[in-house]
Amino acid sequence: MPKTFSSLLEVMQEIPDEQTAIDHFTAIRWQQGKFCPHCNSARVYHFADKRTHKCGDCRKRSSIRAGTIFEDSKLPLRTWILAIWLITSHKKGIASTKLAKDLGITQKSAWFVLHRLRHAAQTQSFNRLLTGEVEADENVVGSKEKNKHVWQRTCGR
Ligand SMILES: [Zn+2]
Incomplete structure (x- = not known):
């Protein structure tokens, strides 16, 4: 079973670098083998x-x-995991400007992250986006119940 976390501090301590992030995501993705x-x-x-x-x-x-939504992203997997924590912690949604600041990434990257994670929340899957599937106005990821499933898949909360 992938490890679960109870705070952002714990995530940062337990996933201190990119290799542990990869190992963590591997445990989730290959949970069934x-x-x-x-x-x-x-x-x-x-x-x-x-x-x-x-x-x-x-x-x-x-x-x-x-084959996942992270495939064509240059961002480290660790950044993605922290982004998911931040997004699901902001029940009313988080602006791409704030996410960019908190993660130390560009607003463009933050927008991309929000867009991808919203897709994952909607489909409850990390499978890759279907080509041509585009949504407008992705500044904020809402507090949908489905976000929980995304989190469970990445950080096990
Ligand atoms: Zn093969």
Whole structure:
């Protein structure tokens, strides 16, 4: 079972760097067993860098972010996890300007994060966005009950 947290401080202490963030997300994503994001094979092998995996069937390489909403983002997974904590802690929504300031990222990045996480909240899944699916006015992520599910999937709260 992935670890659960009770405060932002605890998240920051338990996930002090990018590798622990990757390990944490890996535990969540492969909770039901590891699988290849390309062909779903369970014959997945791991490279010594603890970040790269290779499929024994289709032979393709991947990271744990492949096939998720984090796949094409340059932001560290740790930043995403902290963003999810912040977003779900603000019951009335958080502005992209505030999120940018709290995470030390650009407002453009913060807007992107909010957009992606809103999608994850709506679909209750980290599966990748369908192409062409765009929503306007993503400044604020509301306090939808569904946000809880996103959080459970990332931080187990
Ligand atoms: Zn495969």
